[in-house]
Amino acid sequence: MGIRLILAEKPSVAKNIADALKIKTKKDGYFEGDNYVITWAFGHLVELYDAKDYDGKMRSWKMDNFPFIPSEFKYKVKSNPRNRAQTDGGAAKQLKIIHSLMKRNDVEAIISACDYDREGQLIADSIIYRGGKKPKAAVYRLLLNEWTQKEVLQGLENLKSNAEMQPLRDAGVSRQWADWVIGINLTSVATLKYQQGKSKALNIGRVLLPTLKIIYDRDQEIKNFKPEDYFKLTATFQTANNQEYEGTYTENKEEKFKKKELLEPIHEAIQNKQAMIIDKQVEKKKEFPPFLFNLSNLQGFITNKFKGWTSDKVLKVAQSLYEKKLITYPRTASTALEESLVGKTAHVLKVHAEGLPYQDEIKFMKRKRVFNNAKVESHSAITPTYMKPKRLSADEGIVYTAIKNRFIMQFMPIAEYEETKLTTKILDVDLPGVFHSKGKVQLVEGWKKVENIQSKDTLLPAVSKQEHVHVAGSEVTSHVTKPPKHHTERTLLRVMETCGKSYKEEENDEPLGSILTGFSIGTAATRAETIKKLKDVGYITTESKHLLCTDLGKRLVETFPVKNLFDLEFTGRLEKALSDIQRGKESKQEFLRLIFHFTTESVETIKRGEDVIINKVTSKRATNEVLGTCPACGGKVTDGYKAFGCSNWKKGCTFAIWKNDKYLASMRKKPTKTMVKQLLKEKKAFVKGLTSKKGKKFNAYLSYEKNKDNDYYSWNMEFSK
Template identity: 90%
Template sequence: MGVRLILAEKPSVAKNIADALNIKSKKDGYFEGERYVITWAFGHLVELYDAKDYDGKMRSWKMDNFPFIPSEFKYKVKSNPRNRAQTDGGAAKQLKTIHALMKRNDVDEIISACDYDREGQLIADSIIYRGGVKPKVAVYRLLLNEWTQNEVLQGLENLQSNDRMKPLRDAGISRQWADWVIGINLTSVATLKYQQGKSKALNIGRVLLPTLKIIYDRDQEIENFKPEDYFKLTATFQTAANHEYEGTYVENKEDKFKKKELLEPINEVIQNKQAIITDKQVEKKKEFPPFLFNLSNLQGFITNKFKGWTSDKVLKVAQSLYEKKLITYPRTASTALEESLVGKTAHVLKVHSEELPYKDEMKFMKTKRVFNNAKVESHSAIIPTYMKPKRLSADEGIVYTAIKNRFIMQFMPIAEYEETKLTTKILDVDLSGVFHSKGKVQLVEGWKKVENIQSKDTLLPSVEKQERVQVSDSEVTSHVTKPPKHHTERTLLRVMETCGKSYQEDESEELMGSILTGFSIGTAATRAETIKKLKDIGYITTESKHLLCTELGKRLVTTFPVKDLFDLEFTGRLEKALSDIQKGKAGKQEFLRLVFHFTSESVETIKHGEDVIINKVTQTRATNEVVGTCPQCGGKVIDGYKAFSCNNRKQGCTFAIWKNDKYLASMRKKPTKTMVKKLLKDKKVFVKGLTSKKGKKFNAYLSYEKNKENDYYSWNMEFSK
């Protein structure tokens, strides 16, 4: 009996699999047991060639070089993120380890255990098939929704042939090639055409631009909004038992009036008049809990409820909970569970309900709201696993509690309330309208107990039809129509998820249908990244929770001539085509042909379009001044064009502090010459005016230190020396 080699997407997942199989022996780059060897990637270990890798002439950006579409797409080992001219040493070493393990004589099965999605399939296949699979070695796929021991052991009993994953791989490749071709060609040509100064690119992307357009459109709606005045008449009625209730004057089903003059005479004649309740309607209504979370809804919920959170942060925290075996796969678009998970879900509920004060009210039931195959696409909704967390960070606690509570709500009683509508008519006055009142009473709290959700209810006194009341007070109030609100991450995610289809409520079947057919902008996995990138490249900005277009973003929308790229329908169709490839309903050739044709046409459109400047980039000059001694090799650190870097770069020294450093940028800072000099001299520098995620200013000591595990440097922050 041979050895099975398992490839996980990350070291933490490999450790989960090793734990499930009770394998303790860790070697350099893998775990080894009797029957299993478990190794790992760090996400993508290979990437597509850059344009210049295909053809030396592409090193310089010239209009004549575009459109550039390779006849064959090639891959190379991942580049060092801090210096793209170099290969990432860690990735190269791990790739070598994986390929050596694949070639071992005792290995007769390879099991791909990367995430069960487009990207996970691409990561594993790009590594496995690059290594050259030996003729007698079978490649299998482990398809899991969580990394608990039970699931891992069960999954290894139910492996699928990796050949069956071809549609998933084709969708992953198609997405990757399409984004490369559109991004490389249109970003290059747009930068050449519309930008003054070339130190950075004018980013053009398939998902980036329609998302920008959603924010731009809302900003325009607000800017062009013309407020209108309207008036309402409200009366207070007193019952014989001295209880009071309010009513609003309604005429021809309308309670908002353009002219105050219509209401003022009515207000005068009803003073102290008697009135009669001509109609009373009481209706019992049910309130169902909101559906289980998919990723977009979870991101919307958390960013809306807690300050300082972004969609990107929610995904990172959820990913960490998933890798700790505490929740199921987070990058899902589904809000229901597969029907086959009924038994497992009942067990999870039992585990999490043990200590709850309302556990006697809970009842496990198989309902269509929770278990529904028609509403599940490749992954079920996010729920907790049967493992209870021992220790969670504050951020993990927020996300975990939201997921657990949403899960528990599904098995609590349905909330019920009573809604009462009254119609009150003024006596002895000839009015064509009546007064309407509405109130409700919560009868059953049900699932609302879980998060202690208080209903904002207007309570009406106990009155009967035909009862007489008296007007005790009344007033005409003036109001102004309000403009729509700026988008938040929550509202933006909803538009992206449904490709702009408007929705009224969670229940909308058409809406769920559009999500499940893949008609969206980006995927659950990529939307947060898109929003973050729009902020990073300066197309949008944030004001508290609101997202707004910057001047640069506005100029891009109004000037860039390839209008299809801003069109939600166009992008939705591309995403739908990728979804169809993934389901095996369409081939990748037709899709790629369409993308390549679109790219070539778009390049010509830009070339022959009007010459305008969308962006002016002020150049940062390289002074080449020596600012200190390199902590890595003792060389000289010089003030260069893109970084303060060691002049022994050609000899292999990688030390650099980049001028667009992401960590500093996240606190709205850039490294200055003075700051770097002090840092290199004293190993620490006091930096004033850093900005927190919540927008507050603070000061701190920063140091820039080499990591123990690899050759990279990272920042450390302290608040006292």
């Protein structure tokens, strides 16, 4: 038997596969066993050419050079992220290793084991078929949802031919080329047209702009909101045995009244009157647990519940749990499991139920809410695997516990409560309305025990229909209508996931039909990246949990003339087209023709549009102001372009406090001139408004001192002088 070469997406996954196959021998860039060789990529090892790689004239940005759409798309080895002009040495070396392994005479099969999604397909295929060459060995695909030993061994028995993955590859390539063409052309032309100063570009993107527009629209709604007063009348009723309950006056199903004058006379007329309970309804209601997590719901849940978390961070932590074999594939849009997973799920539940205080209430059942093929799109919902974690960081613990709890909840008893509704009518006063009261008592706690969710009971006294009661008092209260709330990452993800369709601001996480048709903004995998990019390029900002449009973001929405790019429908249709390509229902050629046509038209629209400045980039100048004496050499410390540094640097003095100092950045601070002056003069500076990892604000004394062992300086923090 020949050797089977496995290509994993990352070193950590290659290690999981090697462990599963009990392969210990590690060489430079791969593991070698008797029947298998396992190598790895570091995500993308190749990337699309830059515009200037196709044509030297594209080195300078000129309006006449656009639209620029290459006749064929070419790939090069990934660039060094720190210096785009250089090739990434590590990527180049690993590519060489992979290709030399592929050429080995004893390799009879190549198995692509990158993530089972369009990005994973693209990563593997761009390496295996590099330069359009077909390898001599047959290429297969390992499609897994988790990296546990059982799954790896089972998956290797059930390989698919990589040729069957053509639609998935087409979707990945279409997405990549479309974003390149739209991004390169519109970013360049918009920057040339609308920006003064050239230190950075004015970012235009297919997913970026509609997401910005969602936040802009909500901000405008709040800005244009006009608060209105309304009034309510509440009466307190007393039973024969002196028990009390409250009721709200309701007329024609309405309990909020615009005019106080309507309620005042009723309030006066009912004092000390007798009343009767004319209706009593008691209903048992079921409360189902929230559905299993997909990525967006997990991100929404965590960012909403824990301070200082972003969707981007949730994805990073979930990804590390996935690579540690502890959870299933996180980048999923589904909130249900495939029906074929019933047996496996029962086993996972048994492992995690062990030793829980409510263990005897956990019962495995094949429920339609959990197992439903119609609600699964390529990947099932996120669940724990059968492996119990030994050691987790605090962040991993937060995400893992949320996933595990949500999983266990599905197999706990359904929670039940009893709701009582009373209707009380005032006797001897001719009123058009009645008083309504509601009571609620939790009968079965069920799944709520898992996260100790406390339900508030509203108790009503034991009364019956036709019973007479007495009005013990009443009051008219005034209220003001509230504006809609600013978006949070949770509510934004929800709108992106459904393209704003049938979107209600309720707490429910019901999966919506539209998600399954692929009609969304971005994918589960890319939404977090989009939100992070909007912050990075300065289009939105955060205030505690809220996301707000910056002035730059606002000007962009109001001025940028390609209105289609802000339209949720338009972006939703593009995303749907990509998911149709993935299903083999639409052609890549047709989709790209549409994108190229749209790009060409958009470039013309921008060129023809009126000349306005959306963004003024002022370059950060070095003031060279002297701030104090250098503690290292006694020279002068001045305010430079990138650092507050010693003016004797040409003579070899290395003292500097960098303006993008990592330590300060970790507490969301940048060094200021005042801080540096204080440090140089008093050896300490009192710094206000530092932010802890958990998002809490605090103040502290900071000093910047030379290390004993070397010439570098480090920060020290104290809380009292």
